[in-house]
Amino acid sequence: MPERKKQGPVLLEGLMPLVVFVRAVDNQGFSVAARQLGLTPSAVSKQVAHLEERLGTRLLRRTTHHLSLTEAGSIFYQHCQRVLGELEEAQLAMAALDERPRGTLRVSVPAVLGEVHVGAAAAAFQESFPEVQVELEASDRVVDLVEDGFDAAVRIAGALKDSSLVVRRLADEERVLCASPFYLQRAGRPQALEELAHHECLLFKPGRVVREWQFQGAEGSRSVKVQGRFVANNHLVLRQAALLGRGIANLPRYLVLEELRSGALVSLLAEHPVTQRHIYLVYPHRQLTPPKVRAFADFLARYFQRILG
Structure with missing residues (x-):
C-alpha cells in the first residue's frame, strides 16, 4: 500500500474564492479577511468579483465602510458555510487517522499563570510531543480564538458559558x-x-x-x-x-x-476561604478535535492535578 501523504489545506485550495467570500462576510469587510488569508484587500475584492461574475449575480452590497449580503448572497453564503465546514471535517478525519499530535499549537494564556505554570507545562508537553511546535501568548488580553488564530486558550473565571467553545475545567484557582x-x-x-x-x-x-x-x-x-x-x-x-x-x-x-x-x-484566616474561581482550557467546538489540542488538554489537566492537587 502506498504511503499516505500528509494532509495540508489541499481540499480548500481549489475552493479559494468560496473561502475568501465566506471570510469577507464573517468579518464584515475585505481588510480583516485579507489579513487572515495572507492576501491583499484588492486580491480579496477581485476574488469576490470573479465569483459574482461566474455566478452571474451580485452577492455583496459594498459601501466605503459597510458590506452586506444581497438575497442571492445570503443563500449562497449558507451553502458555502455548510460545504466548507464539511470539507474541513473531512480533512480533520483524514488527519485523525494518524493520531500522533503534530503541527503548530497556538495557545493564549493569562500573563502570570503563563509565567508561573503554563510555560513550564508547555515546555514539558513539547518534550513529550516533539512534532508539535508550541506558540504561547502570555497576555491578559481575551482573544477571539477563531479570528485571532488560536487553537486553545487558558482562562480564569467563576464560570464560562460560551456555547461556541469547548470548555474543560482544569483546576480550581484557590x-x-x-x-x-x-x-x-x-x-x-x-x-x-x-x-x-x-x-x-x-x-x-x-x-x-x-x-x-x-x-x-x-x-x-x-x-x-x-x-x-x-x-x-x-x-x-x-x-x-x-x-x-x-x-x-x-x-x-x-x-x-x-x-x-x-x-x-x-x-x-484560613477558616474563611476566599471566593475562588476556576482555571479552564477552551477551544473551538468541532466534531473532530485535532490530536495536538486533545493531547495538550489532557497533559495540562494532569499537570495542574499534580501541582495543585
Whole structure:
C-alpha cells in the first residue's frame, strides 16, 4: 500500500474564492479577511468579483465602510458555510487517522499563570510531543480564538458559558490571604475578617482598584472592605510586596506554594476561604478535535492535578 501523504489545506485550495467570500462576510469587510488569508484587500475584492461574475449575480452590497449580503448572497453564503465546514471535517478525519499530535499549537494564556505554570507545562508537553511546535501568548488580553488564530486558550473565571467553545475545567484557582512573618510581628495577626480593615492590605488593580475582598462560608458569600497604600495590576508584584513585609495579600495559592511551604509567607484566616474561581482550557467546538489540542488538554489537566492537587 502506498504511503499516505500528509494532509495540508489541499481540499480548500481549489475552493479559494468560496473561502475568501465566506471570510469577507464573517468579518464584515475585505481588510480583516485579507489579513487572515495572507492576501491583499484588492486580491480579496477581485476574488469576490470573479465569483459574482461566474455566478452571474451580485452577492455583496459594498459601501466605503459597510458590506452586506444581497438575497442571492445570503443563500449562497449558507451553502458555502455548510460545504466548507464539511470539507474541513473531512480533512480533520483524514488527519485523525494518524493520531500522533503534530503541527503548530497556538495557545493564549493569562500573563502570570503563563509565567508561573503554563510555560513550564508547555515546555514539558513539547518534550513529550516533539512534532508539535508550541506558540504561547502570555497576555491578559481575551482573544477571539477563531479570528485571532488560536487553537486553545487558558482562562480564569467563576464560570464560562460560551456555547461556541469547548470548555474543560482544569483546576480550581484557590486563593489565600498571606503576609510575611516580619509584617505580622510588626502589625499583629488578624483573628477575624473585621480586623482586615485596620491592616495594610495589598490591593489589586485590574482596571479599577479592588477595595472589597470576597469570602465564602457556611452562611454564604461575604464582602469585606479593605484599605492599603500599595496598589498594583500584577499579582507577581503584590507577592513581592508581601514578601518585603508591606502588608497582607490576597493571592492565588498556585503563586505562593513555595513561599507558604518555606515560611516566607504565612496563611491567614484560613477558616474563611476566599471566593475562588476556576482555571479552564477552551477551544473551538468541532466534531473532530485535532490530536495536538486533545493531547495538550489532557497533559495540562494532569499537570495542574499534580501541582495543585
